[in-house]
Amino acid sequence: MSEKSTEKKSISYKDAGVDIEAGDQLIHNIKPFAKKTSRKESIGSLGGFGSLFEIPEKYNKPVLVSGTDGVGTKLKLAYELNQHDTIGQDLVAMCVNDILVQGAEPLFFLDYYACGKLDIDTATIIIKGIADGCLLANCSLVGGETAEMPGMYPSGEYDLAGFCVGAVEKEKIIDGSSVQAGDIILGIASSGAHSNGYSLIRKVITTNHIDLQSNFDGSTLANVLMTPTKIYVKSILKLIESIEIRAMAHITGGGITENIPRILPKGLSAVIDKKSWKLPLLFEWLKDEAGLNDIELYKTFNCGIGMAIMVAKDDVEKATEILKASGEEVFVIGEVKKISNNDVPVQYI
Template sequence: MSGQRATYRAAGVDLDAADEAVGRIQPHLQRTHTAQVLDSALTGGYGGLYQLAAGGSRAKPVLVTSTDGVGTKVELARALGRLDTVGVDLVAMVGNDLVCAGAEPLVFNDHLVVGRLVPDEVERIVAGVADGCERAGCALTGGEVAEHPGSLAPGQFDLAGFGVGVVDADAMLGPARVRAGDAIVALASSGPHSNGYSLIRRVTADVDLGADHGLVAQSLGEALLRPTRVYASDCLALAAATDVHALCHVTGGGVPGNLPRGLPEGCGAVVRTATAAVPEVFRVLQRLGGVDEAEMWRVFNMGMGMLAIVADAEHACAALADRGVDAWACGEVVAGQGVQLL
């Protein structure tokens, strides 16, 4: 460094690009705001502000928090040059967890780390986050964009998010409400969602993702980048329409790894896999990788992105159909332990 003046830009951090990126993403935040979102400038912009409604239907409001990421799906998005969908995935992973408590998502913050800050790329990613927030019915009140030269290569990025929801204490969903004899209803997934992508990337490492591999009207790459379905609004509507006891967001570990989280001590579940509307992309992956059927169900959602444990499956399916959601009865809660796939 002798004879040279050190600068932040020379070290790999471009403050001018950061300022441009902040300006470009502000309209995307603002399009998610409701009247409850206050101007963060009131407190110097250090945190997003959201005013909870006084009174109303929640006599004993409980705040519910969740944080998550998109995992290695971001590597696939980067490789294919599609940066506008992983933000939806991020919000879905958090919002779908919040609603499992019966909570309405209120606010969301994202944390984007990049190897080199390119304002256009940052805007495309955050625009996807805003799209996800609109689908989940929550406000994107802030976040962080960090440039990490030397830790990440130019073009590489990672994405995480944090959300807050609210539910009345007497309306919380979960194992305490579940009984043997309850029905299990599956809500259709849009594909792998945001789980299993380390296996997906290994299986497709030497595969042309621009080809369809037997899929209809889309390439394999397009199918793999379909955003995670955001279930929050549909699940809240379902809980308002019928007696929902618990919800289970099917993520890593598949149905057998996640359904036990919604079951009380002394209860197990039977799930009939033949009822599943398995998206064809799963069968393509299975064929390309020679993956066993049991492993497929252990890793992926296999078409069941959310499970609702309800008193009346017929009523629940009808309520979801009215909202255009593909859903079906797939099993029931039984006395015993564990999840049995039939």
């Protein structure tokens, strides 16, 4: 009987499902996009082990403000529709809008892109969308991580996470502490559902057998649902230069009901007039298709308000003018009042 061979077949990293050359090609593809987002404070370029960024000289006592987020199950629609060009803006928006509410100017952004097998073309499209979002936020895309992990994700699927850092003068931090009864709440229009409530949206589509390519409000339902999250950075920073903003709330998961109380001092509540803006057709449709009552609707979706701003009554007219000049649609949606017996943090009238 002959002896069995002890020689083992060579197995490469590529055989295991990780293509280092593909990763290198992706970096090559995205360098031009990242370069367009570069601010003068950026040091170096993509490809290093860490990213370097100087704090802008205009700050005397800078406080760094950081935020991280993802896109959630809106990604599932991107996979299904093979539509990946705007999901990167969603990622940037969810991070920069969050730090903006404290008065912070976004400075730089990093992304994390993970997949089972790297599709260079898809990844390039996604990261270009991230760069586009950074341009809208005037922050530098300074780096990130692309992780190819065979067996972790089904074919054609991926995950995204974003990380941003901004700065604000210590004495100009917006924390809601100056909010008073009688202050007015302005609502800035959203661009759609943004990146929240998509688990419910997808459940409605599946349960009610809805065609994503059906006509909807002059477009298709798919396009309406994939409209990227609005980035409010430039318009809000311009407003901060002119008036005192007492508090801001980014209306994300939890809707108006859950987000406005996050920035209200103890003893104060918000009275929201639902008739002060027209509920966009998308939310009317979702309310009907899901059989939602108003309570569920307003604590699940932004319902057409992407950012809420609290200002003194005397500043309402000027604030509205500045925001409209920046291209924003603005509504006076409510007022701050003292909490009485049995009041809840947000009351709708």
